[in-house]
Structure formats: C-alpha cells, structure tokens
Amino acid sequence: MPNLKPVRTFALLLTLSFAAPTSLLRADDPPPLSAGQTLYVPTYSSVWHGNLNDRGRPSEILLSVMLSMRNTDPKYSLTLTSVKYYDTAGKLLREYLQEPRTLGPMGTVAYFVEHQDREGGTGANFVVTWRSERPINQPIAETVQVYHWGTQAKAFISRGQAIHPHE
Template sequence: MHFRLPVLYLALSFLLAPSGQAQDMSEKVLGESIYVPAYSRIFSYPQRSDLLAATLAVHNVDPETPITLTRVDYHGEDGKVLRTLLETPLELAPFQSKTVLIPINDTSGGVGSNFLVVWSSEAPALSPIAEAIMTSGSGGPGPSFTTRGRVIERQHAE
C-alpha cells in the first residue's frame, strides 16, 4: 500500500515544530506569547477581494489550572498595533474560552493582520489553543477558514 508514506508524513508534520523538533503537547509552562495570523480580506483576482470578519478564540485546555490572559493585541499587516483588545488581565478557568471579534467592515488590519496573545499562570499549565476564525459573514456561500496560533515565546517552569 503505497499511500501510507504520505499519510504518515502528513501526520508527523502536524506534530513537528517549524524547527523540526517534536512538540510536547503535554508540557506545562508558566506563560507564552502566541502569534495568531488573521485576515480582514483575501484576494481571488488582482483587483477583487472578499472582506472577512475575524474572530479570535482562546481556549484554556488545561483541565486543572486557570490561566490569565495578560495581553491581546490586534496588529495590522505593517506590524503596528491597531488596538489593544484586553483592558485588564482576564482569568480563564479550566476549559473556559474567550473570543474577540474584528467585524467584517473593519479592514484596518489588511490582508496580513494578526493577533498577539500573551498569557501566564501561577502554576505550570498546558498551552491554550489560540486560533482565528475568518468568515465572509454574508449569510451565503463565501470563504471561511481558521488559522492556528504559533508560540513565539515561552516561560518554562523551573
């Protein structure tokens, strides 16, 4: 059966970090900064684009340990902070989630916008899932997709 190698490669690619080292999904840490790609529009032709709403969702997947969101920022494609989306730190209980909406009529982020999510915990905790859900919001068929965040900084427990 010659299809096993591509399937195995695909399965392993999800488990490997960009550096080629395996990610330990059960590692508990004291905090992280997570970069989450988002898109306020996508192009289907050089002069035609579809507007998108972006919803950031952060899920505390640790069944025992609360985490605290300390910063959630929305950046434009030029890298500049467009707005801070969290006024004060917000604790997420085990399995609790927080969502933030960038409406479809807000095109300030451009094609390559992103979120920066910073969290911490007093006790070592599992890394939350941070993802963006983009949708055309038109009610009819249109583009909808998700992006998963990538940890760019980590505070290990000692």
C-alpha cells in the same frame, strides 16, 4: 571462533536507544507544560481574489475575524495579560484588554473584528500574552475568518504559535 563485534555493536546501540533522553518529543506527544507564553496568531481581515483590475490590483473580500483563546487545562486557570491586534505593516491597531482576564479550566473567550474593518489587511495578526501560577497545558489560540453572502459562507482558521518577545 565467530566474530562478535557486530553483535556487541548492536547490543550497544540497543542499550543507548533505551537510555536516550526522554525529553525529545515525538509527533504524538503532548506539548510541554508552560506557565506563560506570548503567542503570534495570524489572521486575515481581507483576502484578495479574482483577476487584476485596470489599476493592477485584485479584488478584495473583507472578512470578519474571531480570535478564540481556549484554556485546555482541565484543572487550572490561566490569565490573559494582553491581546493586541496589528495590521499588515505591524502597526498596533488596538489592545483588547484593559485589565488581565482569567480563563477558568477548559474556558474559552473570543475577540471579534467586524467584516467592514479593513484596517488589518491581508497580513493582520494578534499577539496574545498569558500566564499561569503553575505550569499548565498550553492554550489553543486560533482565528476563524468568515465571509458570508446570501445563503453561503466561507470560513477558515489560522492557529497561533509561541514566539519569544523582545521587550
């Protein structure tokens, strides 16, 4: 009589793999729906480059910054309730919203930091809070940093991520 234990074990594992929770995300799955979040978006109002000078500091390039908030839901609106800009030390520099702002389906809004504004520094960030009346596709929050001189420009992006606020 053949040993059926390996066959039974394989059948059990196969059955369990189909019964596994579907809530586990695969890399190609869309993120879960949300009715609101607080997002941390890194940005750089300046970057260091080159060699150290005689004071032991590198040269600094000031960058302009655009925060882009994109509603990725094709059917429902979201409301931005706060857009705060912080410096490298974590000091609040400004709140961009005086009142909530609604973004319609697939809508985008941008907030700007001028290139001569050196307050933010190399570790500046935005903290954005949004909400919706129902769970929707999560928005995309990105900053675009740009340095322009003559006929050339350099640009790069930073993408935000959801955080748990401690209020």
